[in-house]
Amino acid sequence: MADAEPRLSVVIPAYNEAARIERTLQRIVEYLDARGEPYEILVVSDGSTDATEAIVQRFAQAHPQVQLLAYQPNQGKGYAVRYGILRARGARVLFSDADLATPIEELEKLEPYLDQGYPIAIGSRPLRESQLVVRQPFYREMAGRAFNKAVQLLAVRGVHDTQCGFKLFTREAAQAIFARCRLSGFSFDFEALFYAQRLGYPIAEVPIRWMHQEGSKVRLLRDGLRMLRDLIWLRLNAWRGVPKPTQEASSIPRD
16 A cells, blocks of 8 residues: 555644654554555654654654655744645645644545535634534634634635644645745745635635644744734735745656
């Protein structure tokens, strides 16, 4: 199955995730193995300085579907996601956070939308049908809601949750979108969906089960201000239209 063309690529950005990356990989591998379809898991080490890379390499020796992509220095989560997605070979590409706040089994809720013809299906926490098993601290949840209102006003209209770390794309849509993305920090989610709408890709917003996990790399004040800056930058540059693919994307060999 490791040599077959993957039906699914799972891209996991990882920065100093030694404490949980093996547990995450074990859970995903067990789930995907049970499905019986070819897949690959791309763990992108974003300049990790702990044992993340050694753990992934050791795990990959026993599980050839797992591949480590690594570089130095740390570039930001958006860069890591883009780096992995542009190298994914699967017909469908799932981006998942390393903490599995959205359990891998929730993939089954997103896939039917791609079967129906949607190029993108995203997990969404604010929807009434979503199950927030463990909620974020109140102040983080309120800040997130307020920020999303700004995102809807300035960039991604009609989407209630741009920041959930569980998004499924067709490979064609993923390549077209992320080849145009520039932002390397936590703003990459709304940038990607902004370009998706500009490129004419419909987005299915799907209720999911979600559990807050400790250890978030997002610092509310510092990163919140940076994301607001990026949102304003994206809005001010919207008049230029959708950017052309980056040189990085153009240089990656295609199968």
